[in-house]
Amino acid sequence: MLGGREMRIGQLAQLVGIETQTIRFYEQQGLLSPPDRQENGYRSYTKMHGEQLTFIRRCRKLDLSLVEIHELLSYQKHPHQPCSAINSLLDDHISDVRTQITSLQALENQLVSLRASCSNEREIETCGVLAEISDPKIHS
Amino acid sequence: MLGGREMRIGQLAQLVGIETQTIRFYEQQGLLSPPDRQENGYRSYTKMHGEQLTFIRRCRKLDLSLVEIHELLSYQKHPHQPCSAINSLLDDHISDVRTQITSLQALENQLVSLRASCSNEREIETCGVLAEISDPKIHS
DNA sequence: AAAAACCATATAGTTACTATAAGGTCAATA
DNA sequence: TATTGACCTTATAGTAACTATATGGTTTTT
Structure with missing residues (x-):
């Protein structure tokens, strides 16, 4: 068997x-x-x-x-x-991943600068973060 | 009215x-x-x-x-x-985004080195990319 | 009057699984 | 021997954040 x-x-x-x-x-x-x-x-x-x-x-x-x-x-x-199809599948995927990285890095910058607009010692009413999201200043 | x-x-x-x-x-x-x-x-x-x-x-x-x-x-x-809750929500989110970036960068490296294992001038049978995925060498 | 454009709700599809339900099979224990 | 537990089966629903579709009512334009 x-x-x-x-x-x-x-x-x-x-x-x-x-x-x-x-x-x-x-x-x-x-x-x-x-x-x-x-x-x-x-x-x-x-x-x-x-x-x-x-x-x-x-x-x-x-x-x-x-x-x-x-x-x-x-x-x-x-x-x-020919294995070129495999290689271009991979190339496309690499380029996808790079696009993702780039946009996440841009996002990180936005978040960090948003975070900088408030310290922890306020009340929600005057929270810089919330204010920025509700009504963003020029620097975006 | x-x-x-x-x-x-x-x-x-x-x-x-x-x-x-x-x-x-x-x-x-x-x-x-x-x-x-x-x-x-x-x-x-x-x-x-x-x-x-x-x-x-x-x-x-x-x-x-x-x-x-x-x-x-x-x-x-x-x-x-206190708005500390908002700020820590944001801090957590920033740290998530950074984790994502880091792991995508690691992924990019893997993909690029995988891609280097084949040129386009082969047949699928001998394609270095496929061979690497099926049976990876030490350097991973 | 009829067609085009808009509104309503309900339901299914997307991705890659993960979780659950309801039940059949098998080996070991009480 | 009965039953418990671990394993297997299928089918179905849930996840995230929409998007698309089906079906039908309303309003506006032709």
């Missing part, structure tokens, strides 16, 4: 460090191959499923969306094409 | 630069005071509603959550308390 070391969903979850529901969710989303079932209906996973899951998780840690991961997986199924 | 310049929802929306559904949504969430109704059931807004909405929108541009905005509004209703 080939395939002696099959796992149930709980074991796979522990192996990868993820919740069982998340595994079912990925299957439902078409990201993880549907496993065989035992006679009782329990899912029966192989090492391959563990690798697929790990791939997905690594992509998620890179903040790739499930749609992007889907795209990468579909590329994997057609290995004899 | 006091209150000669009342608006319908569409006019308010245009004034603030927002969609009508968003206005109804804020009302439903308890962020915007429910307006009077005309005889036909249409909402009838005053200048005050415009100001409330502008306040909410400014907060949202600072990326404050609706819950945080709710909190700020509740402070506004009790003006004779």
Whole structure:
């Protein structure tokens, strides 16, 4: 009998460090191959499923969306094409991340300068922060 | 008659630069005071509603959550308390934003170095990016 | 009178899960 | 043997902050 070391969903979850529901969710989303079932209906996973899951998780840690991961997986199924598509997916993602950083930095500046408009020793009525939000001065 | 310049929802929306559904949504969430109704059931807004909405929108541009905005509004209703609560809400938010920036920068570094592992002139089979995600080298 | 533009409510969709409900299966214990 | 506990199953709802859609009433314009 080939395939002696099959796992149930709980074991796979522990192996990868993820919740069982998340595994079912990925299957439902078409990201993880549907496993065989035992006679009782329990899912029966192989090492391959563990690798697929790990791939997905690594992509998620890179903040790739499930749609992007889907795209990468579909590329994997057609290995004899140029990989420029993969690289441009990544380039786009990097540029997204950079845009996010830039706008968060601008936000940080706004918040810090807003914060500077009040100390803690006032009453809410005269709070500089609230006043600034309600009625901003020129320097925005 | 006091209150000669009342608006319908569409006019308010245009004034603030927002969609009508968003206005109804804020009302439903308890962020915007429910307006009077005309005889036909249409909402009838005053200048005050415009100001409330502008306040909410400014907060949202600072990326404050609706819950945080709710909190700020509740402070506004009790003006004779120390405003330290407002300031610490803001401090917490600033620290959140900084955390986000830091982790996005780390992410950017990872993505850039991942991207460096492949040029566009390969086939998917030998794509360095895919290989790295599937089976990362030490330098992570 | 009919069409266009506006208003109303209720409901579903978005993302990537997480949580809950209601129930079936299995191993070990009382 | 009965039952407890841990595990599994599916289906459904909740999260955040809207946005979009369906369905229908009202008002204004043509």
